[in-house]
Each structure stands twice: as structure tokens, then as C-alpha cells.
Amino acid sequence: MKNILILGGTGFVGAHVCEKLVREGWRVTVLTRRRSNAQHLLPLPSTTVLEVDVHDEAALTRALTGQDAVVNLVAILHGTQESFDKAHVALPQKLARACVAVGIEQVVHISALGADALQPQSAPSMYLRSKGQGEAVLMQAAIGAGADHGKHAGFELTILRPSVIFGADDKFINLFAKLQKIFPVMPLAGADARFQPVWVEDVATAVVRSLARVGASDAKTPRIIEVCGPDVFTLKELVQLSAQLSGVCEGLGRPVIALPRWLGQIQAAMMELAPGQPLMSRDNLDSMQIDNVATGKLPGLSSLGITPSALRPIAQDYLEQNQPSYGLTGIRLRSHH
Structure with a gap:
């Protein structure tokens, strides 16, 4: 049984991701600021909830020790430049350093359609610019860029870019x-x-299939997948x-x-x-x-064997x-x- 750490696991998408991972036989650990936010996850078997401030890098690194993989679902839709940078750029930076430090094998990062890791500043909003910057940080760490990390250099990285997500508990x-x-x-x-709404269950399945490296030709090359409905x-x-x-x-x-x-x-x-x-x-x-909407220039859900x-x-x-x-x-x- 593999161990996985979930950041942002108490939210709308996170609950579906946790449930699917448990069904697939993973041992799940969810980090949250307040245990009361995770009441709905407590009945899940092989699931541990820890009260941890994910922005505390030392605490994050300790929580990652002994884990095989990480899923990062932390995101905000509204805020100031400072709050977007904290959630979407500084946190991925801390996560990347922590993953390299403890030798995490796999990272799945939930980004957003419209983000651009190569030209993050070209996006029209603070939200999308910060999302692109966060992608870039993780991609550099995944390929072991900029430092000699020894045997822990890099990790397998999948970035999922969903359109707006719908489901029974959505706020859309x-x-x-x-x-x-x-x-x-x-x-x-x-x-x-224009939007290309995607079902939350398909997003959660995409996370699980990404961890299983479905459709991955080269484990060491970061891949970006556009997660959209039909x-x-x-x-x-x-x-x-x-x-x-x-x-x-x-x-x-x-x-x-x-x-x-x-x-x-x-x-x-x-x-x-x-x-x-x-x-x-x-x-x-x-x-x-x-x-x-999907650009069509990147793989979609079909690359993971999912019919949206x-x-x-x-x-x-x-x-x-x-x-x-x-x-x-x-x-x-x-x-x-």
C-alpha cells in the first residue's frame, strides 16, 4: 500500500480525490489548518487527517517524510496579488523544496485552464498569472533544475489544467x-x-490515473493535461x-x-x-x-483513458x-x- 499526502483535500474536489484514492488502495494523509474542516473525510478507511499549516515549510517537510506521492489541490479564486502569490506560487516553491529534500517520487498538481508555465505574465488575470508561475516552479524542480540534489534529483510531475468543475456540491x-x-x-x-465544464468525478479519476502513470511515455518528463468536458x-x-x-x-x-x-x-x-x-x-x-476551453495543443482526458x-x-x-x-x-x- 502506497502513502499519499493531499494538500487541499478538504475542499470540493479534494473529497472526491480522497475517496477514489482510498478505493484504489492508497493510504491517504490529508493536511488541514483545522481538523473540523475534515469531518466528512474521517469515516474514510486508511485516511489520516493532520492539523498542519501547509505554508510552514518545516512542518510541510515533516509531513512529507515517509510519503510516496503528493497531490496539491490548494487554490483560491479571489484575493489580492499577495494572497494569490502565497497560495499559487510560494506554496509550490515550498512543496517543491520539501519533495526534493525527502525524496518524493510523484507530484500531481491541479492548476487551471489558461495558465501558462512558459509565459505566466502573458495571462490576463492575477489568478492565471500566479497559476502559471506555480506550474513553472514545480516543472523546474521536477527536472532537477538549478541545484545538485544528488540521488533525490527531481520527481515525476503531472499538471492537470481543468476548466470550471461541476458536481453535486459545486458552487457554480x-x-x-x-x-x-x-x-x-x-x-x-x-x-x-466560453467554458468547457468538467465533472468533478472525471477530475478525481484523472488524479488517480496520473499517479498510475497511465499514458505516460517518459516518467521523467513533466506532463501537462487539459481536463475538460465534451x-x-x-x-x-x-x-x-x-x-x-x-x-x-x-x-x-x-x-x-x-x-x-x-x-x-x-x-x-x-x-x-x-x-x-x-x-x-x-x-x-x-x-x-x-x-x-481546451487548446487542443496538449493531451486531454482521453490520454488517461477517460471519456469525459x-x-x-x-x-x-x-x-x-x-x-x-x-x-x-x-x-x-x-x-x-
């Missing part, structure tokens, strides 16, 4: 459905931005689809009003002022200046479950009419 399709139940109209910034949607189409599948206005949804970019920037700036995580930030809008799942039937299933008309309650409601 579910969010649009909820908003349409509240607001009479949907003013939408970035309405024409269909491309505009943001407006995704909002309309969420309404249709969740039965808002009998499936018709609310009117969606596409905002010009300048007005979208104002809307996003206002959202940033609200307490908690903003629904959309100006940096999110900057990211949407480039299409969030379509959004519509899966989203329909979990959005219908949130409706009053679903299940036994729905049967009772209908019986009274």
Missing part, C-alpha cells in the same frame, strides 16, 4: 440556480465567456441551463441581461465589497477575457434533487393536488 451551477430563484432578472458580466458553453448558456434544469419559472428561468464590460467591472467591484467570498471579482472578469462526462444529465440529476417536487416529498405534494 448550483449558485446560478439559487440566484435565479431569488432575483427577477439576472444581470450578467462576462456573458459571452461540451462548450457560454456563461449565459450555463446560467440559462441551470434555470432550466432546476425548474425555475417552470424551466424558463429569469431573463438574463448581458452587461457590457465596463458595467460588469462596476458590478464585480460592488460584489467585492460584500462580506464573505464575492460571487464574482474584477480578477474573475479579467480571467474570462480568454476562453476557458456531459454536464446536462449530471447537473439535471443533482439540481432536480434540490426541488420540492423531488422524491417522497414531491409525491406527497402531488397527491394533495
